[in-house]
Amino acid sequence: MTTKTPARMRTKQWTLRLDLFEEDDTTKVHAVLDTGDNTLEARTTARRNPHDPPVPEIGDEYAAGRALAELARQLLHAGMTDAAANEQ
DSSP: OOOOOOOOOOOOOOEEEEEEEEETTEEEEEEEEEOSSOEEEEEEEEEOOTTSOOOHHHHHHHHHHHHHHHHHHHHHHHHHHHHHHHHO
16 A cells, blocks of 8 residues: 655745836836746837827737737746756
């Protein structure tokens, strides 16, 4: 008869900061994800089409979405790199 070792519970908190800067028809975002073990950064930009009405929230959403997508790409790459290194 084998006894199972109870699973260890682990809790972590990651911090995400998005700094948005607006100037004229351009929104820039600096995103920082701090995992405690690693820090990932992304800088992205969104520009309003001059034919569109000025709605700053839309630029915020585009620029922030792009920054989050870039952080996701970096995070997946870090996971794949760590997993590959762990196989050896």
